Amino acid sequence: MNWMAWTGVTATFFSVIGCILIFMTILEIKSPSLEKKGFLPIATTRGDKLFISLISAAYIHLGFLAFVDTVLWVALCISLFWSAVVFRWG
């Protein structure tokens, strides 16, 4: 695995993503999600909401890196809040 140039931070990052995907897969098998229409312009399943949350988090972090000089914890908090909103009302 040395060729992949792992660092502790990236290993944690991918582990968290992996755990989320495993959790969502198990959840989907145990209790298949239904398409629902919330405030988002399209009807979404749980998987859609996860994808939207993850890609939004990436863009929120990039926006912070591009325009703001504060630490990224703020971006992380905003991303988590946005994800919660998407999952609850999206």
Added chain:
Amino acid sequence: MQRKVRDNKAWFLVLPVFILVAFSAIVPIMTVVNYSVQDIFDQNTAYFVGAEWYREMLRNPALLDSLGRQFFFSFSVLAIEVPLGILIALVMPTKGRMAAVSLILVAIPLLIPWNVVGTIWQIFSRADIGLFGYAVNAVGIDYNYTSDPTAAWLTVLLMDVWHWTPLIALLCYSGLRAIPEAFYQAARIDRASKWAIFRHIQLPRLKSVLVIGVLLRFMDSFMIYTEPFVLTGGGPGNSTTFLSQALTQMAIGQFDIGPAAAFSLIYYLIVLLVCYAFFTAINQLDKAK
């Protein structure tokens, strides 16, 4: 509308594909993520720098210029190729020997490899020996794509239009052929004009193929590398240096693996977002049907 899913086990059938994709795409992307947070000197020397490369890349004017050029190029290409492709599909013969001949003629540019297309247009557009370049200069227009950025841009655009409009044309052609004759008969009974037939019968029925065509063309033009590299080498100056070329120069030319990896991921996120938008649009169209 809500549908209760009764059995979700079919998803396990996707597992082999998932394993294949894991090795062909996910592992390489993970490696790029790992590179993007490190300053790499050689195979054994790397220092963790956190999000520093991302911050630097997002504020790098040369790369942001390349990104702007890339968007402008993709939108220009779509603005020309989509209407032109539809037009070609509409005028292509539908029956007889000429239908087959025109299909073959239209498809020829698609069969030519990218680097050969670049070479063809590099020679074709030269003011001294190229047929196109010489002809344009002969009618009194000062045209030299090696020194004039506008001429270089126009040549790259023209080359892409020549190479890829046939894809849109063929997609639309197949979409038009799928419209049942009864629709045209009804239009004739109503004495509908050609424009009305196009607006109310053909265009709505082409929607699905056009979404796929626009997606393919956006992705391909957004990642263009070989043709402009062979034609202009990114010049004059940096006027036709698109994102892929800028990243390749950074990663392979300067061996700045970390910054190049960071910008590659930003590039990837843009492509991913656009793909998702199109994927959603296609799904919505299917549901509307």
